[in-house]
Amino acid sequence: MKIVVIGAGYAGTIAANRLARKCKDAEVSVINPRAEFVERVRLHQQIAGTGSATTPLIEMLRKNVDIQLGSVDKIGDGALRLDDGTSIRFDYLIVAVGSTVSPLPGTVAVGTYEAAVVAGASLSDLPAGKTVTVIGGGPTGIETAAEIAESRPDVHVRIVGQTIGATLSPAAQRRVCEDLGRMNVQIVQDVVDEVRTMETPLGGTVVLRSREELHSDLTLWAVVADVPELVASSGLAVDASGRAVVDEYLRSVTDERIFVVGDCAAVPDARFACATATPQGAHAAGSIIRIAKGHKIRKFSMGYTGQALSLGRRNGLLQACRRDDTPRRLFVTGIPGAVSKEGVNRYAKYGSRTANYVWLPGRKRPARPPRQLG
Ligand SMILES: Cc1cc2nc3c(=O)[nH]c(=O)nc-3n(C[C@H](O)[C@H](O)[C@H](O)COP(=O)(O)OP(=O)(O)OC[C@H]3O[C@@H](n4cnc5c(N)ncnc54)[C@H](O)[C@@H]3O)c2cc1C
Known part of the structure; x- marks a missing residue:
């Protein structure tokens, strides 16, 4: 066969x-x-x-x-x-x-290896004081913004997304925004309509749906859809x-x-x-x-059991979820969150390499409708 x-x-x-x-x-x-x-x-x-x-x-x-x-x-x-x-x-x-990925013109994608290599080279060439804009408020955008903010404290990092961490519980979303803020990441809750490129390589203007225009020296497309x-x-x-x-x-x-x-x-x-x-x-x-x-x-x-995010190398967030992937109230942050995320990454790679991998079955019955309050 x-x-x-x-x-x-x-x-x-x-x-x-x-x-x-x-x-x-x-x-x-x-x-x-x-x-x-x-x-x-x-x-x-x-x-x-x-x-x-x-x-x-x-x-x-x-x-x-x-x-x-x-x-x-x-x-x-x-x-x-x-x-x-x-x-x-x-x-x-x-x-x-x-x-x-389908990156907007004027941006470099995060989600493929070839593009990530280009983005990495551009970032390492970026002088201090310049601005990196990360487009996408999902897990890829959050992880990218945090990782760059931690490793390059000399550049200004901004994340743009309609919602930051939409798949997380409201309290976990707030926690992610607080942690990004502590890392000096500027959060812009808006949608990017266009990126106008300038003469400098990868520099340009990020045009938001609100018509606000933001200068950016390196713009990363962190949307995988x-x-x-x-x-x-x-x-x-x-x-x-x-x-x-x-x-x-x-x-x-x-x-x-x-x-x-x-x-x-x-x-x-x-x-x-x-x-x-x-x-x-x-x-x-x-x-x-x-x-x-x-x-x-x-x-x-x-x-599903949860969703793990890294927020740099020393911080992370593990959001517990129901089997249907809806978030629970429980989440773990800080070093335990970072260790959980690293564990998830290693387990997926270990499973692929060894073919030993166990997972939870899905729900047999549809979820109960939420209880009416009041
Ligand atoms: C920055 C980032 C962070 C992420 N973090 C998480 C996370 O924390 N947890 C999580 O669960 N998921 C995460 N994801 C998502 C996760 O990586 C993907 O969902 C996962 O890789 C999908 O696995 P896959 O095997 O379907 O495809 P892939 O891992 O994309 O592999 C597909 C393979 O097919 C090859 N291929 C494509 N086209 C062809 C072709 N025509 N012929 C031959 N080969 C081809 C590709 O080159 C590739 O090697 C993240 C993604 C990104 C980008």
Whole structure:
């Protein structure tokens, strides 16, 4: 049996390792554009120079996994085509191409490795006293602003977002804003309409919806909201955001031989997270192993436990949440928060590398409606 995995991120790596460990007769190939595993959860560290986001793929994948460097251009009927024109046949395919970014002109993205390297070089060239603007009030924006503020106290850091930490509880949102304020990060609650570039490299004017104009010497796009076009351009069913429509077993509704996992799969109520991608990759691999043994496959189920944010290297926030990902009141901050976040990062990478990963099942029954007050 020939099984091909497209993409060696969290979902693809754990899937390939689980298949290679349990499906000894199968030939498992992974196709990835570069020879490194990119820990996207550390891209803000890569930019600030506080950590590296890459590990050689040969250290992440089992020896019996065949690694092919390249990018897949098209998925066809039982075969796919690489960007160098070669074609590869498959019996089962796992598509794990992750998510990507669509930065506004005049900004550098945080969410891909190539862009993070450019952003890191620009930041290290930035003289003291200059201004870095981070666009995006979600986890990526918060982590990026805090990491830069801690590592470059000589530059002025600003974060712009409609809401800072919208997925956190109100008290945790306030705490994040207080901590950013303590790090001298300026918080601007607004939407960016346009970035006008100037003659200096990457310098420009950030134009807000309120029509206020802010000078910026380096503007980072910390929004990760798009997925690669591969799934849609190959004719597999996608939702309005371009993510693959999958059934309860994580199979494309267009072709039962194709499992789609991680950020590029439209799994109901799933958020872009390694905490989502890793169990999905493990489950898809498990399903192919069951099929190979002639067993029935099982529906995918996972519940969330929390969301972790780093606020520099010595501070962090762990927001406890219900299995449906709604935040609870409980959250942990300070060094325990930072240690929790580091633990989450390490567990996701460990799980991908070893294929040992456990997760909580999702809720069986729909959540009870909130109690009426008063
Ligand atoms: C700065 C930052 C901080 C984050 N922090 C957290 C966090 O704290 N917790 C959390 O849970 N999540 C976090 N995330 C989100 C998390 O990183 C992603 O949700 C996760 O990486 C998704 O995993 P994946 O396997 O689906 O895709 P990815 O990790 O993106 O891997 C996809 C792989 O597919 C490859 N690929 C793409 N197209 C092709 C193609 N055509 N052919 C071959 N290969 C292809 C890519 O190069 C890549 O190697 C963060 C993201 C960022 C950017």
